[in-house]
Amino acid sequence: MTCRDAMFAALACGSIAAFASVADAAIVRVTISNIAYAPAKIAAHVGDTVEWDNKDFVVHTATARNGAWDVNLPAGKSGRVLLKKAGKIGYYCRFHPNMKGEIDVSAK
Numbered sequence: 001m002t003c004r005d006a007m008f009a010a011l012a013c014g015s016i017a018a019f020a021s022v023a024d025a026a027i028v029r030v031t032i033s034n035i036a037y038a039p040a041k042i043a044a045h046v047g048d049t050v051e052w053d054n055k056d057f058v059v060h061t062a063t064a065r066n067g068a069w070d071v072n073l074p075a076g077k078s079g080r081v082l083l084k085k086a087g088k089i090g091y092y093c094r095f096h097p098n099m100k101g102e103i104d105v106s107a108k
């Protein structure tokens with residue numbers, strides 16, 4: 001039984017924190033509505049995935065200013081990126097440059 005299983009089974013696991021940092025990559029969700037990212041600023045860890053959920057009726061993107069990724073987000077669709085490096089990454093929408101977001105990626 002893994003530590004994670006034990007947490008669900010018994011609500012107690014002494015090493016859950018250490019275990020979680022290795023195995024439990026999170027999905028950090030950002031909603032897009034009314035031509036804006038919400039929340040605009042998020043914090044995440046290396047190995048986490050960011051998922052943008054486009055609730056608007058127009059296409060958006062999440063385009064990293066450093067060129068690391070460019071996620072196309074058709075109307076009503078979602079898209080993901082895996083965070084591979086620590087550091088602050090600013091991003092924007094190629095179609096609506098006023099749409100701005102930031103991800104503060106910390107090491108594990």
Ligand SMILES: [Cu+2]
Nearest residue numbers: 060093095096
């Ligand atoms: Cu857009």
